[in-house]
Amino acid sequence: MKMGIRLTAVILSLLVSTALFAADKPQSPRLDIGKGGQCVEDPKLMRKIHMDRLKHQRDETMHKGIRGQKHSLADCVECHASTKTNSVLGSNEAFCQGCHTYAAVKLDCFECHTSKRKVTAEARK
Amino acid sequence: MSSASLSRNESRNFYILAALGVFVVFLGYLGMHQMEEHGHIVSGMNNQIVWGLPHVFAIFMIVAASGVLNVGSIGTVFGQAPYKIRTPLAAVIAVGLLSGGLAVLMLDLGRPDRIIVAATHFNPTSVFAWNIFLYSGFFGLAIVYLWTSMEKRMYVWSKPAGFAMFAWRVILTSGTGLIFAFLVVRQAYASALLPPMFIVLSFAWGMAVFLLVQAAMFAWNCKTIDPAILRRMKNLLGLFVISSLYLVAAYHMTNLYFAKQTGFELFILRDGGIYPQLFWGGYVILGSLVPLALLYLPGVGNKSVVAASALVIVGSFALLYVFIIGGQAYPLSIFPGHEVSSSFGDGAIGKYVPSLPELLLGSGGLAIAYLITLIGTRVLNTMPQDVTVVAAKNDA
Amino acid sequence: MSDIQHDTKTSIKMQPNLDRRDFLSKSSIGLAGLTIAPGLMLFDMAHGKAPGDEVSNKVRWGMLIDNNQCESGCNDCVTACNTENGLATPTKPTDAQWIRKVQLKDNLTHKVSSLPMMCQHCEHPPCVDVCPTQASFKRADGIVLVDKHICIGCRYCVMACPYQARSFVHEVLTDQKTEVPRGKGTVESCTLCVHRIDKGETTACAEACSKAGHNAILFGDLNDPESAISKRIRSVTSTQIRSDLGLNTGVRYEGI
Numbered sequence: 001m002k003m004g005i006r007l008t009a010v011i012l013s014l015l016v017s018t019a020l021f022a023a024d025k026p027q028s029p030r031l032d033i034g035k036g037g038q039c040v041e042d043p044k045l046m047r048k049i050h051m052d053r054l055k056h057q058r059d060e061t062m063h064k065g066i067r068g069q070k071h072s073l074a075d076c077v078e079c080h081a082s083t084k085t086n087s088v089l090g091s092n093e094a095f096c097q098g099c100h101t102y103a104a105v106k107l108d109c110f111e112c113h114t115s116k117r118k119v120t121a122e123a124r125k
Numbered sequence: 126m127s128s129a130s131l132s133r134n135e136s137r138n139f140y141i142l143a144a145l146g147v148f149v150v151f152l153g154y155l156g157m158h159q160m161e162e163h164g165h166i167v168s169g170m171n172n173q174i175v176w177g178l179p180h181v182f183a184i185f186m187i188v189a190a191s192g193v194l195n196v197g198s199i200g201t202v203f204g205q206a207p208y209k210i211r212t213p214l215a216a217v218i219a220v221g222l223l224s225g226g227l228a229v230l231m232l233d234l235g236r237p238d239r240i241i242v243a244a245t246h247f248n249p250t251s252v253f254a255w256n257i258f259l260y261s262g263f264f265g266l267a268i269v270y271l272w273t274s275m276e277k278r279m280y281v282w283s284k285p286a287g288f289a290m291f292a293w294r295v296i297l298t299s300g301t302g303l304i305f306a307f308l309v310v311r312q313a314y315a316s317a318l319l320p321p322m323f324i325v326l327s328f329a330w331g332m333a334v335f336l337l338v339q340a341a342m343f344a345w346n347c348k349t350i351d352p353a354i355l356r357r358m359k360n361l362l363g364l365f366v367i368s369s370l371y372l373v374a375a376y377h378m379t380n381l382y383f384a385k386q387t388g389f390e391l392f393i394l395r396d397g398g399i400y401p402q403l404f405w406g407g408y409v410i411l412g413s414l415v416p417l418a419l420l421y422l423p424g425v426g427n428k429s430v431v432a433a434s435a436l437v438i439v440g441s442f443a444l445l446y447v448f449i450i451g452g453q454a455y456p457l458s459i460f461p462g463h464e465v466s467s468s469f470g471d472g473a474i475g476k477y478v479p480s481l482p483e484l485l486l487g488s489g490g491l492a493i494a495y496l497i498t499l500i501g502t503r504v505l506n507t508m509p510q511d512v513t514v515v516a517a518k519n520d521a
Numbered sequence: 522m523s524d525i526q527h528d529t530k531t532s533i534k535m536q537p538n539l540d541r542r543d544f545l546s547k548s549s550i551g552l553a554g555l556t557i558a559p560g561l562m563l564f565d566m567a568h569g570k571a572p573g574d575e576v577s578n579k580v581r582w583g584m585l586i587d588n589n590q591c592e593s594g595c596n597d598c599v600t601a602c603n604t605e606n607g608l609a610t611p612t613k614p615t616d617a618q619w620i621r622k623v624q625l626k627d628n629l630t631h632k633v634s635s636l637p638m639m640c641q642h643c644e645h646p647p648c649v650d651v652c653p654t655q656a657s658f659k660r661a662d663g664i665v666l667v668d669k670h671i672c673i674g675c676r677y678c679v680m681a682c683p684y685q686a687r688s689f690v691h692e693v694l695t696d697q698k699t700e701v702p703r704g705k706g707t708v709e710s711c712t713l714c715v716h717r718i719d720k721g722e723t724t725a726c727a728e729a730c731s732k733a734g735h736n737a738i739l740f741g742d743l744n745d746p747e748s749a750i751s752k753r754i755r756s757v758t759s760t761q762i763r764s765d766l767g768l769n770t771g772v773r774y775e776g777i
Contacts, residue, residue, distance in 0.1 A: 064575040074699050114697040171614035236672065236673050236708070246671055248649075248653055251653045253651070457684075458624075460687065461629055463626060467622060
């Protein structure tokens with residue numbers, strides 16, 4: 001019985017320390033952040049709450065007609081779409097798809113919103 | 126089910142029946158998956174006919190669920206002993222049917238993944254939003270009703286529970302009628318007759334389903350229903366079928382008197398091809414007149430009641446198909462006094478051909494109702510013990 | 522100016538430097554005008570709403586469609602709407618149509634005409650009444666929209682609309698326009714080009730109709746008595762389609 005408790009304690013502490021140890025290593029996927037530069041918010045904060053910001057902004061835009069704000073989805077895509085594919089989807093390095101695939105969280109936005117940045121007629125030439 | 130010991134055969138038969146049910150549910154899942162993956166383009170629906178076969182199945186199940194509980198209500202609310210002992214069975218079937226109907230309805234949504242949104246955003250003027258409350262309440266009350274009818278120390282609460290259930294059902298079924306009645310612009314629907322019509326239809330369809338399940342249970346247990354009780358129930362079914370015919374007739378006759386409704390009525394009753402065929406052949410003849418003959422002509426035995434109930438259910442599907450799909454097929458009258466045409470089907474009869482995914486989804490819902498009833502009656506003691514009731518009556 | 526007259530009557534010695542005063546007053550009025558003018562022009566279109574501002578019910582957007590000017594064979598408004606909003610040219614009954622040309626033939630006179638039909642942006646929209654999640658809603662400035670974030674795709678609004686204005690998206694969509702998100706499983710209809718209006722522009726259909734020279738579609742603010750649409754509504758007979766329903770539509774028709 002005592003041996004069993006000791007064994008469990010050893011295994012548990014091994015597991016916990018491995019987990020803690022592993023938590024130090026950055027494991028998030030490498031993302032193609034598109035145009036890059038300064039994000040509208042701190043990236044660490046964005047990782048945690050970007051969905052809340054977007055949700056608030058969508059209601060402001062939909063119901064009050066307020067456009068062009070800091071958290072506009074279209075502006076996010078404009079910056080963060082890959083400069084090669086012009087999209088935030090398409091591969092596991094793509095800005096939105098990368099983390100969402102890693103975290104296994106379904107992306108709903110792009111069922112309706114385009115994942116591509118607006119390419120002007122001149123830029124297309 | 127029966128309190129007798131379970132024989133190996135019986136056990137095996139139960140598992141075969143259950144497996145059949147699970148298989149049909151799986152088929153329903155396949156149908157649903159097709160629609161969710163590719164969109165409603167795989168169904169027969171389009172922008173003129175937006176509610177198709179799944180709605181026919183779902184509304185049948187929801188209306189029948191409410192009606193099946195009526196069997197229990199006659200016992201608890203109206204104090205009829207033979208019905209009172211059938212309350213547990215009725216409650217189990219009702220829970221099964223409502224589950225099946227709601228499953229089909231929710232899985233037919235364009236965005237079934239947004240059910241949580243439906244449960245958290247409410248529009249007070251929308252019948253669909255009321256239904257979220259009404260249907261959840263129905264489940265809760267049905268389980269309370271079941272509990273008060275089966276647990277001895279709760280018997281004293283069964284009457285209040287029965288009354289609450291009855292009132293809740295009336296509101297819920299009226300709500301189903303109101304879904305359509307509030308569509309002011311549709312010639313098929315804008316009628317105050319619809320809530321009472323759905324209530325009476327629920328009585329008929331619920332009783333028919335109950336009689337089928339009851340017959341199956343008695344056959345499984347190798348028992349026969351007391352003839353006097355069966356006669357009462359089949360007479361009641363006949364009465365409900367006649368009342369339904371009356372209300373459907375009233376609905377169409379009043380419609381015929383409105384000059385602006387005549388076009389629509391002639392479409393449904395005479396010129397609309399499949400719709401008059403289903404209405405007259407399916408609902409009126411097969412679904413009402415033939416069952417009435419089977420129920421009331423002399424020499425009615427067990428088998429006639431089963432056949433009559435089955436035909437009433439066939440008739441119900443026919444009526445709902447005409448009501449839901451025929452009602453959408455007839456074009457809106459946007460420009461009265463004009464003949465119209467457009468690229469969007471203005472002025473034209475809408476085309477609809479039911480597709481396989483829709484049929485599978487609807488059948489899957491029926492299978493869910495079947496499975497819940499099968500398992501519920503196996504696990505709970507729902508078999509009506511007529512011996513005690515008949516004995517009590519004979520003693521009196 | 523009366524000061525000068527007064528001055529000449531009383532004393533000639535006290536005459537001020539009127540040229541400079543004149544110049545200053547005229548130029549300051551001109552400068553003030555220049556500052557306000559661009560705002561006034563936008564005000565006429567959007568009542569001073571910049572993209573970052575909240576909409577208000579001081580404005581009610583509407584359209585007046587002149588059936589007499591609408592040409593039977595012309596589909597410019599439909600094409601413009603489809604291009605603007607990223608809709609494919611409809612070929613199947615499951616394809617969405619936000620605007621359509623309806624061909625009419627009077628049963629009595631046999632007179633033939635055609636007119637564009639789209640969401641009528643009612644004041645009392647039946648689609649808003651029946652939507653279970655309030656996805657179908659009326660914005661403060663009168664535009665009836667579908668909030669696709671909360672639309673569950675039940676199609677109740679499609680059943681309720683008196684004008685068959687709503688479409689259900691039956692298939693997966695790709696390459697949507699940035700300003701016009703659309704997706705499978707939700708319901709949609711004419712947005713009165715809300716993304717353009719919020720920038721102070723006019724609707725795509727009205728613009729296309731003017732470009733084609735028919736000028737059958739007039740867009741503007743119904744609450745502003747000085748707008749072109751209000752003035753025209755006061756001067757000609759116009760009607761709402763199915764006015765018997767009492768919905769007070771924002772889209773009115775002339776000549777039917």
